[in-house]
Every structure is written in structure tokens, then in C-alpha cells.
Amino acid sequence: MRKNNSEPAWYKPLFLAFVILLGVGATISTIYLSQRGENVSLNITIIFTFFLLFLPRLFFEKPLRFYGLELKNFRKSISLKPLSLLLLFLIIFLGINIGSNYFAPKVSQLARQPEVPQVHSGTATAKAIAPLPLGLFLLFEFLIVSADTFAEELLFRGIIAGGLFKVKDTLFNFTSPLKSRVEKLAPWIIIFVQGVLFAIVHWKIFIPLGARFIPLSLYSGFYALLFGLVAGWLFWKEKSILPAFFLHFGINFFSVVLTRI
DSSP: OOOTTOOOTTHHHHHHHHHHHHHHHHHHHHHHHHHTTOOOOOOHHHHHHHHHHHGGGGGTOOHHHHTTOSHHHHHHHTSHHHHHHHHHHHHHHHHHHHHHHHHHHHHHHHTTOOOOOOOOHHHHHHHHHTTSOHHHHHHHHHHHHHHHHHHHHIIIIIIIIHHHHHTHHHHTOOOOTTHHHHHHHHHHHHHHHHHHHHHHHHHHHTHHHHHHOHHHHHHHHHHHHHHHHHHHHHHHHHTSSHHHHHHHHHHHHHHHHHHHO
């Protein structure tokens, strides 16, 4: 039963069950990989799926509305125009990503530096499930990438960018001749801040790589910054984490799958 254009009764319980399953699955996969001896950073999905339920209350907002995850947001995100824009970004970022995988070993040889395994949890997981038959590999990779990218979008675009947009008026409430100009730039400042934080976290993932091979780690940080800025702009434009999630998922999933194929 729906009243006054509210969400259908099944939507919220289904969504919350999906989020809880992501958290449980991420916990199990992290424990499994640690037992295999993989050098895995703590899977952020474990932590930030729980933030979904509690943190938005700090901004006096219901979780689905706060993250732009209402049914109307989903319908808008899968319409033709947003999907066309996402496809364009996906082609660009996939080209950069796959190109970096091709050139990294060559640059490593030129710099006479040994290659160091990446320690991102998604990379370690992909390596762990690589021996599986292609069908099972695709299924597990789909679930794993869904969990990782959804958690990262909840944090950077939802909690950080969404929280800053929520308190934007308070942050920029000052008296100055430049106030009007600063207010116009405020969204871009927020997009830049969350993009830099996203880049720093992803650059930190490559600390073993960065300690021995600076060029490749800096490239990874710049790539993450570029994506963070685009994802932040999508969040601001659409008032939802869904477009950035779809783009993030497509990049992570297809870059691994195309590399395997």
C-alpha cells in the first residue's frame, strides 16, 4: 500500500536487508582472505554499511532520502540521459584503467624497480577467486564489487559529500564582500574536498607500492582524484549516490573481468 507518493511497503525492508547482507558478506570474505594469508586492508564495507542506519540521523534525515536512494532516484538514474552520460565516463575511465595495467610493468622495468602486489581488498579478492570457473568467478566478482563500491559511495559521496552539502549554509554563513562568490563556489569546494579525501585513501592503499615505486602510486592517486571529482559532481547533480555507484561498479567490475578474459 502506498500513501501520498511514499515508497512502496516492500522497498525499505528489501533495501535494508540488501545492505545487511553486504556487510555480512564483506565480513566473511575479509576473514577468508586473511586466513589465506592475503595482505588485505580492512574491508570498509564492514564498517560503513552500519553507518547507513545511524549516521544520517545526525542530519535529521531518513537514510534512504539522505543518500538519494529512494525509488524515484533509482528510476531517474536508469533513464536514458543519465545512463548515456555514465557510459561515456565508463569508457573513459576503463580505457585509463586498463591502459595503466598494460603500461605499469613496462614503466616498472624502466625505473628498475620491482613490482609490488597491490593490497586493495578488491584486488586480493579477485586474485583469490581467479582459479574458479568463469561463471562462478563472474558471480563472486559481481557480489564483491557491489559490496566494495557501494560502501565507498556511502562514505565519500553519501556521508562526506552529503553531510557537507547538508551543513553548507552553516559552513558558509559569514559576512564578507566575497560571500556571494563563495556561496556559488561552495558546491565545487565540497566536490573537491571529498575528491581529495577519496584520492588520499586510495593512494594510501598503495603504500607498499608507493614506498618503492613512486610514479605508479602517484598515478593511482591522480586517477582516484579524477574519479572522485566526477563522482562528486554526479552526486551533486542528481542528489543521489546511485549514478556514482553505477559508474564505480562498472569500472571496478569490467576492469577485472576484461583483464581475466
